[in-house]
Amino acid sequence: MTFLDKSPIHSAEHARSYYAASQRDKAPFACLEQDISVDVCIVGGGLSGVATAVELSEAGYKVALLEAQCIGWGASGRNGGQIIGGFGEALAGSHDKVEQQFGRGASKALWDMGFECVNIIRERVAKYDIECDLRWGYLDVARNSREEDNLKAWQQELRDKHYSEEVRWLERAETRRVVGSDRYTGGLVNMGYGHVQVLDLCKGEARAAQSQGAQIYEQSLVTGLEYGDTCCVRTAKGSVKAKFVVLAGNAYLSQLSPDLAPKLSSKILPASSYVIATEPLGDALAQSVLSEDFAVCDQRTALDYFRLSADKRLLFGGMSNYSARDPKSITATMSASMHKVFPQLRGVKVEYEWGGHMGIGLNRVPQFGRLSDNVYYVQAYSGHGVAPTHMSGRIISELIQNQAERFDIMAKVKHWPFPGGRMFGQQLMALGMMFYKIRDEIM
Numbered sequence: 117m118t119f120l121d122k123s124p125i126h127s128a129e130h131a132r133s134y135y136a137a138s139q140r141d142k143a144p145f146a147c148l149e150q151d152i153s154v155d156v157c158i159v160g161g162g163l164s165g166v167a168t169a170v171e172l173s174e175a176g177y178k179v180a181l182l183e184a185q186c187i188g189w190g191a192s193g194r195n196g197g198q199i200i201g202g203f204g205e206a207l208a209g210s211h212d213k214v215e216q217q218f219g220r221g222a223s224k225a226l227w228d229m230g231f232e233c234v235n236i237i238r239e240r241v242a243k244y245d246i247e248c249d250l251r252w253g254y255l256d257v258a259r260n261s262r263e264e265d266n267l268k269a270w271q272q273e274l275r276d277k278h279y280s281e282e283v284r285w286l287e288r289a290e291t292r293r294v295v296g297s298d299r300y301t302g303g304l305v306n307m308g309y310g311h312v313q314v315l316d317l318c319k320g321e322a323r324a325a326q327s328q329g330a331q332i333y334e335q336s337l338v339t340g341l342e343y344g345d346t347c348c349v350r351t352a353k354g355s356v357k358a359k360f361v362v363l364a365g366n367a368y369l370s371q372l373s374p375d376l377a378p379k380l381s382s383k384i385l386p387a388s389s390y391v392i393a394t395e396p397l398g399d400a401l402a403q404s405v406l407s408e409d410f411a412v413c414d415q416r417t418a419l420d421y422f423r424l425s426a427d428k429r430l431l432f433g434g435m436s437n438y439s440a441r442d443p444k445s446i447t448a449t450m451s452a453s454m455h456k457v458f459p460q461l462r463g464v465k466v467e468y469e470w471g472g473h474m475g476i477g478l479n480r481v482p483q484f485g486r487l488s489d490n491v492y493y494v495q496a497y498s499g500h501g502v503a504p505t506h507m508s509g510r511i512i513s514e515l516i517q518n519q520a521e522r523f524d525i526m527a528k529v530k531h532w533p534f535p536g537g538r539m540f541g542q543q544l545m546a547l548g549m550m551f552y553k554i555r556d557e558i559m
């Protein structure tokens with residue numbers, strides 16, 4: 117059984133996650149059952165689509181957003197909820213290399229966008245008063261001196277670039293106080309990053325767009341797209357005529373509508389990641405596990421990521437998986453990882469398990485592009501999209517408002533299709549991941 121069986125692909129329901137169970141606003145949006153005309157039609161109601169809808173409706177555009185299931189149904193409502201800055205640094209491993217490849221202007225723009233994306237969340241949550249358990253404080257943990265050196269180099273780069281948020285190195289004892297585990301030798305705290313009930317964030321932003329005049333539709337799978345000066349986007353029960361179309365279906369686009377934009381699916385692989393949520397730990401145990409309520413990631417390629425929820429459950433995620441096969445039991449597999457980090461949680465009940473698909477690109481840089489003069493797409497955040505999706509919304513909105521500068525920086529990056537097509541590519545990536553898992557364990 118896969119997570120999609122548990123949340124059937126054509127079902128109106130969310131995956132049975134902690135997020136869906138604790139979602140504040142469960143009221144649905146309508147299904148599209150008529151023919152309408154707008155300026156911009158957005159396909160996909162994850163954070164990319166919703167953030168784009170907010171930006172454009174705030175700018176006065178007439179917007180319709182079509183979501184096949186419900187808002188936040190895809191990766192956006194299933195992830196670890198960790199808000200981490202950065203936008204495209206993965207391109208060549210560091211800003212210096214970005215500068216060599218694309219020039220100083222592009223490097224600076226990427227750097228700035230990496231922080232702007234977090235600020236968009238901060239400002240939007242405040243502006244629209246979105247209740248989503250937003251907390252600040254994030255910790256990158258190291259397991260050995262090699263990882264410590266990398267994190268310290270990153271801290272130096274932040275200092276050199278005058279990053280304004282508090283970033284501090286924690287020695288082993290202090291790390292042990294913040295994360296109740298013997299596994300880590302040090303850590304880098306960043307008070308500019310944080311965590312959030314991400315389904316509430318996504319739904320709250322959809323409501324914000326609606327309050328600015330955007331029309332938001334759920335249960336409205338897009339099955340057809342006719343190109344032209346005015347495009348026509350079709351669903352089973354209606355259609356949208358639009359001057360611009362934005363495809364924001366990411367890893368789910370080719371699964372839900374394989375014929376809509378096949379060119380996009382060749383550049384993206386859907387990799388799975390899984391999360392469990394324990395029962396509420398109570399104040400004392402929660403304090404012993406994560407005393408400062410930070411979100412935490414380790415440095416491995418197939419990383420562990422964890423944090424507390426507002427009601428003090430541990431949300432523990434990981435196990436990036438390219439094999440297209442889900443584990444027999446998500447709870448058993450993820451509990452084993454959790455107990456390696458927190459042996460004190462043996463005996464604590466796991467109440468939710470779920471998984472989702474994230475879009476992985478070969479170079480791990482978000483993919484932007486034009487399918488025609490007025491049909492644009494963004495996809496492939498490679499497991500790091502909660503904050504970057506907000507930058508995408510802004511960049512696409514700027515493009516539609518005739519400011520193509522930042523879009524063009526991103527669109528210039530070459531994204532090659534996976535060698536051997538999707539099936540073979542999936543196997544290659546699974547092999548590659550196995551290599552990195554072994555390397556991470558022995559180095």
Ligand SMILES: Cc1cc2nc3c(=O)[nH]c(=O)nc-3n(C[C@H](O)[C@H](O)[C@H](O)COP(=O)(O)OP(=O)(O)OC[C@H]3O[C@@H](n4cnc5c(N)ncnc54)[C@H](O)[C@@H]3O)c2cc1C
Nearest residue numbers: 160162163164184190191192195196198338365472501502
């Ligand atoms: C388990 C997991 C954990 C993760 N943890 C983190 C984390 O802690 N921090 C972080 O930064 N990132 C994390 N990520 C990545 C992050 O969730 C994604 O990068 C981000 O949510 C992508 O948003 P999106 O809107 O582009 O795509 P999605 O959220 O996948 O949204 C795409 C939407 O498009 C809809 N759609 C597709 N095709 C159609 C169609 N034809 N018609 C209508 N609608 C359509 C789908 O139904 C879906 O709702 C994680 C991902 C997963 C899966």
